[in-house]
Structure formats: C-alpha cells, structure tokens
Amino acid sequence: MRSESGTTTAEKGYKVTEVGVIPEEWKVVTVKDLLLSLEAGVSVNSENRAASSSEKGILKTSSTTSNRFLPTENKVILENEISRARVSPVADSLIISRMNTPDLVGAAGYVAENYPNLFLPDRLWLAKVRSRACARWFFSVLCSNKMKEQIRNAATGTSPTCQNRCRMID
Numbered sequence: 024m025r026s027e028s029g030t031t032t033a034e035k036g037y038k039v040t041e042v043g044v045i046p047e048e049w050k051v052v053t054v055k056d057l058l059l060s061l062e063a064g065v066s067v068n069s070e071n072r073a074a075s076s077s078e079k080g081i082l083k084t085s086s087t088t089s090n091r092f093l094p095t096e097n098k099v100i101l102e103n104e105i106s107r108a109r110v111s112p113v114a115d116s117l118i119i120s121r122m123n124t125p126d127l128v129g130a131a132g133y134v135a136e137n138y139p140n141l142f143l144p145d146r147l148w149l150a151k152v153r154s155r156a157c158a159r160w161f162f163s164v165l166c167s168n169k170m171k172e173q174i175r176n177a178a179t180g181t182s183p184t185c186q187n188r189c190r191m192i193d
Contacts, residue, residue, distance in 0.1 A: 057161055059151040063121065064110040064143025069098035079105050080141050082112075084127070087120045087147065090166040092132025097141055108142035115155040117162055122146040129174030131165040133158065 033044045040051050067081050073095060074080030080097035087093075092112070100108055112118060112134045120130040122145075143149055152158035164170050 054161075057152055057157055059153055060149075061151075062110045062143075062149045063145050064147060064149070065107055066145050067104040067107050067142070068101045069104070070101065072099055073097055074099040074140065076140070078140065079108060081108065081144055082118070082141055082147060084120055084122070084144070084146050087118050087130045087132040088127065090131065092118055092134050094138055094141055100142070110143045110149050112138040112141055112143070112149060113151070115158045116152065117150040117158060117165070118143065119148045119150055119165070120146065121148050129165065129171060131162060133162040 033039050036047055037044050038047050042051055045051070064081075069081050074097055079100045081100050082094070083096045083098060085093070086096035094112070114134060114136050116134045118132045118134060120127055122128065150161075152161055165174075
C-alpha cells in the first residue's frame with residue numbers, strides 16, 4: 024500500500040523490505056544463502072552415444088532444456104577418461120547450464136534422484152540447496168520468465184550466439 028506521502032506501507036502482519044511487502048515472519052535472503060555448494064564438472068572425451076546402465080556417461084548441455092533434467096541426454100565417457108569425471112547429479116539438487124546461447128544460459132533442471140554413473144561437464148553447475156523444499160522453490164524461480172530475463176541480461180561472452188558464463192549467483 025502507498026501512504027498519502029507516496030511511501031510504501033504494510034498492513035498488520037507484514038513488513039516493507041527491499042523486495043517489497045512480505046509477511047513479518049519471512050526474511051529476505053540472497054541466492055548464496057540458499058546454496059550449500061555450487062560445483063562445475065570437467066570436460067572429458069566421450070563417444071557419440073548414450074551410456075548404458077553399466078557405463079559412465081557425461082551429460083550434454085541439452086540435459087537441462089525445457090525446464091527439465093533429462094538424464095538420457097548424455098554420452099559414454101571413454102574408459103581412459105573416467106577417472107577425471109568428478110561431479111554426479113544427486114537427489115534434490117539442481118543442474119544449471121552456465122554456457123550456451125543467450126536463451127539457454129541459466130536453463131535448469133531439478134534432480135529427483137541420485138545418478139552415480141552420470142557426470143557433469145564444465146558447462147553445467149550442480150547446485151546443492153539447503154533443503155528439498157528450498158530446491159523445488161529455487162527451481163521454480165529459475166524457470167520463471169522474470170528470472171530467465173535477468174539471467175540472460177547478466178550473461179557475458181564474446182557473442183550473443185555463445186555466451187560464456189552466467190554471474191547470477193553473485
């Protein structure tokens with residue numbers, strides 16, 4: 024609500040914050056406050072076919088398109104490269120694309136279960152969030168049009184067709 028002087032006021036049970044009027048019991052936090060960790064994988068050499076259930080696979084950037092995590096979007100890791108792979112998707116985490124076209128930087132997928140035979144490349148982040156509820160909420164925020172626009176505007180790179188990174192976590 025606005026007072027006669029033009030300042031924002033809050034009804035009983037609410038407070039005015041830098042993000043607007045919110046319930047008194049809520050607090051404003053940063054993205055960093057929500058995260059336990061944010062890790063990137065490493066690039067490894069692979070074959071151009073999906074890994075079977077008995078093989079180790081590296082996720083493709085396309086594993087986080089359309090606001091979903093698609094574990095089938097992977098390539099089998101060459102045997103001599105397996106020891107280099109290091110970050111696997113774990114339950115109640117998010118996978119976030121950090122490199123791609125402007126429209127796909129920041130694409131995210133919610134991971135519902137563990138995938139010990141799959142690994143992230145350097146183009147994807149694994150975001151471990153403080154709680155399952157927080158992970159699902161954060162995922163819905165990342166998928167919102169407003170957040171996608173902010174991520175797209177924050178992405179930096181040499182050309183619009185290949186943005187190099189996203190600084191949304193600052």
